[in-house]
Amino acid sequence: MAAAAAAATNAGGGGGGGDPTLHVPSALLRQASFWASSGAADKLTRLVDTWRASSSSNKASHFWSAFVTHAERTTERTPLHLAASAGHADVVRLLVEKGAAWTALDSKGLCAAQLAEENGHDEIVTYLLDAAVRSELVLGAAMRAMRGYDNDDAEGEATTRDAPYLSHKLTFTETSILDEAGDAVMMAWEEPLMNLGAQIACSSSSNSTETTCGSILNIGFGMGLVDTAIQSFHPTLHTIIEAHPDVYKRMLDAGWGNKPNVQIVFGRWQDELPKLGKFDGIYFDTYSEDYEDMRELHAALPHHMNPEGVYSYFNGLAPNNEFFAAVYREVCKLELGSLGFEVFFQPVSVQASPPDETSKSTWAELWSEVPSGRRYWHDGHVFYAPVCTFKGEPQDS
Numbered sequence: 079m080a081a082a083a084a085a086a087t088n089a090g091g092g093g094g095g096g097d098p099t100l101h102v103p104s105a106l107l108r109q110a111s112f113w114a115s116s117g118a119a120d121k122l123t124r125l126v127d128t129w130r131a132s133s134s135s136n137k138a139s140h141f142w143s144a145f146v147t148h149a150e151r152t153t154e155r156t157p158l159h160l161a162a163s164a165g166h167a168d169v170v171r172l173l174v175e176k177g178a179a180w181t182a183l184d185s186k187g188l189c190a191a192q193l194a195e196e197n198g199h200d201e202i203v204t205y206l207l208d209a210a211v212r213s214e215l216v217l218g219a220a221m222r223a224m225r226g227y228d229n230d231d232a233e234g235e236a237t238t239r240d241a242p243y244l245s246h247k248l249t250f251t252e253t254s255i256l257d258e259a260g261d262a263v264m265m266a267w268e269e270p271l272m273n274l275g276a277q278i279a280c281s282s283s284s285n286s287t288e289t290t291c292g293s294i295l296n297i298g299f300g301m302g303l304v305d306t307a308i309q310s311f312h313p314t315l316h317t318i319i320e321a322h323p324d325v326y327k328r329m330l331d332a333g334w335g336n337k338p339n340v341q342i343v344f345g346r347w348q349d350e351l352p353k354l355g356k357f358d359g360i361y362f363d364t365y366s367e368d369y370e371d372m373r374e375l376h377a378a379l380p381h382h383m384n385p386e387g388v389y390s391y392f393n394g395l396a397p398n399n400e401f402f403a404a405v406y407r408e409v410c411k412l413e414l415g416s417l418g419f420e421v422f423f424q425p426v427s428v429q430a431s432p433p434d435e436t437s438k439s440t441w442a443e444l445w446s447e448v449p450s451g452r453r454y455w456h457d458g459h460v461f462y463a464p465v466c467t468f469k470g471e472p473q474d475s
């Protein structure tokens with residue numbers, strides 16, 4: 079399933095509203111846009127100086143906040159789009175410093191970094207990626223502080239946020255699980271990705287032998303695809319945490335409770351994980367949770383990994399925009415790195431694994447059960463499978 083990225087992706091942007099008496103004339107904004115698209119950073123700053131000198135206000139910040147959010151009417155491109163697309167690194171830097179939003183999308187749904195990439199301006203892509211990761215880290219921390227929670231080192235302190243999905247009546251079809259709104263909780267086409275996830279989670283070098291991959295935890299049973307694959311690696315103990323009563327019932331009906339090496343834990347991982355010990359491999363794929371939940375899990379992982387243990391997750395963060403997804407890969411890499419994990423992402427072409435396991439053959443047919451706009455994967459997207467090996471100091475569980 080697709081985990082929503084944190085709301086912090088609204089980062090940047092100076093607002094553009096403010097005091098109406100400090101109106102910035104649109105002719106001036108158009109002129110400034112022209113300088114941005116022609117790469118004239120010096121002319122741009124001189125324009126602001128001239129405006130400051132001639133206006134009743136001395137506030138350059140007001141100009142910048144109006145300018146960085148000023149979008150062209152038809153293309154909806156901001157000055158950052160224009161400068162990035164044309165390859166003007168100086169102007170891009172200036173605009174970001176003045177509060178331009180790297181998240182702004184044009185009428186085609188593209189952000190500035192994607193336009194830079196399309197036009198081969200790699201230096202700008204790297205700069206924007208770096209700036210975006212920094213802003214996500216800073217804004218994420220600020221938002222957590224504002225909301226009054228930060229579980230960085232607070233194993234056992236489960237969040238109390240509501241989980242309305244858990245009271246939804248689920249619909250199980252041959253190829254999907256749907257929630258009450260018709261959104262896909264899980265879809266059968268993901269089987270190749272689940273097989274890869276199991277392979278990664280079962281790849282620790284520490285306690286695996288020729289006959290077993292050690293002790294494995296999976297969080298979120300769904301259709302049982304990843305768990306079926308985990309079983310093929312013969313774990314000594316295979317623990318599954320599942321929170322939804324309908325899914326739990328189906329697991330029991332399908333006989334998962336009778337498997338000698340399987341331990342089913344019914345409940346939310348936020349409540350149940352602190353009661354469990356250490357594992358050689360952990361896979362995480364829940365539903366209706368966001369990056370903050372995932373971050374909370376990550377903070378708890380050092381309490382539950384054996385040395386050289388391997389962690390992986392369904393990497394569906396920001397699936398509708400490839401640059402945003404790249405930002406979240408970097409954010410996860412940095413955050414997991416700070417917790418003692420060595421992280422890399424294995425790219426897999428989802429298109430190259432046609433969903434031939436199901437009776438439906440095209441992506442359009444596959445997604446026919448889910449309203450458009452709520453489809454969390456798109457034809458041709460590359461899936462980046464996380465491989466996170468624990469190299470840090472194990473902590474008490």
Ligand SMILES: C[S@@+](CC[C@H](N)C(=O)[O-])C[C@H]1O[C@@H](n2cnc3c(N)ncnc32)[C@H](O)[C@@H]1O
Nearest residue numbers: 298300301302303304321322346347363364365
């Ligand atoms: C996308 S499905 C998992 C699919 C699974 N990887 C597979 O191979 O079929 C997500 C599952 O996580 C469960 N879930 C959601 N929130 C949870 C939570 N907080 N704790 C445990 N399970 C949760 C859902 O009920 C659902 O069964």
